[in-house]
Amino acid sequence: MESKALVDEFLQNLVFHPTIQQLKLVDDKGISVAVHTYDVLKTSIKEMKKRYRTMENAAKEIDMFVILVGVIIHDTTKATLRLKNNEISHSNLMRNYPAQVRKEAEKILKEVEKATKVEILDGKFEKIVHIVLSHHGRWGKIVPNSREDDIVHLADKYSATYHRINPIGAKKIVALMSKGHTKKQIIKITGQTEGIINDRLKRAKIYLGLKNNQELLEYYYQNKTVPNGDYSFSRRIKETEALLKKVEKNGFENLILDNELLEYCYKMKNFK
Template identity: 50%
Template structure:
């Protein structure tokens, strides 16, 4: 495939270098960088392709790899732009109430990269990319996925958000600060987490120990200095999240995204308009 995907590779590299994409490493959800979640969505999507098809060549006949990849890279861009611009609505609220914000942002990014690389994405692929971005929240958004690529990203995003966006903070760290006299808002600031995380960890620890009150939990901690983080399923999800975070931090977000095996199966003339077509635009 060498040479046949030169422009596709350049497009992806250029996209990964722009400020809006790099900003994904500056913001997080529940202790996990948005960039790490983005890679996780790509990995889960690739795992789904491996499960459903015998080879990537076979998968390529059914799934548009370029649309899938670009859609994944830009699906959560607004998580950064919304915070930088101090918008009142969150990313989830935008997806549900104001999807035109998401559309405008995605279109602007695609146009910027097209201009830098000197290409124009074919209309059907461009439409698919925008649809992937707009529909990745599924029933929790305004637009529902209706392409194979969009369904893959929706499922991958949902799994990643549910199981691999878990702040690894345990009840022991929280209880230590509580014994030092800190209030919940102070603990959240110290551990860089939300009140929801604090309450969840205390609740899980109480459930595992069959303890009813936080006071009883504190007494248990003072005596044993060790508190369970949750049931075995939750502990496994925390370990997976920690492993994921370390992997992306070690390899670097851009590098690990460019290691995607899907890139090798992309073909420029299947993705971009021919120069003759461009002259008519």
């Protein structure tokens, strides 16, 4: 069994590492990379429960420490590339330059090891790095080759597919229209682009079979609401809003440092 204090110290240093903190500064289609990172952790836990029914069963097959650390650092290049105004995208890097992804992941881990005066077991170190390298699945150069890789890849894919979205729907936009606000004013009030505003109105009109914004406004006057779109899109809006509120209320760091995987991390040997 690993020392609880040792695991906590390592994770604390990791989460407050400058590169991990930068994840909060980079927006990725409506949510920050930090929010996405927490979402991937939450979804990874959900995926393990789906596969193994209980976390106790999952812990017999899955290295929880590897999953947790791998998730925390899996998207760091998305932040570092953007903040350095690098023309290469994160997806391009994953697809064509995995050596650079490896270099950054290893650098972060070694810096945290140095700060906490511990060394991750060699096998675990490599498994963590491989999670980072393979989290794009078939869309990356390196593909998953372990249970841990597969779980994080699926969680990342789910989060990217359903929760990388500006969580504003037609309901909020039409409510502003009903108060006499122009499109320019709505853009300023919501902080959204004209493209996002038009897209959300279009989705509602298609779902209701309406021809124009005036008909949409009339529907709102009659029903005091409008749908955000079809069931799937409305669910995405609702889930992403809830995700953002949770991270805002509790804090990215607190959510990462207080999760279901920790009790299992304490029960295994992680360091030399």
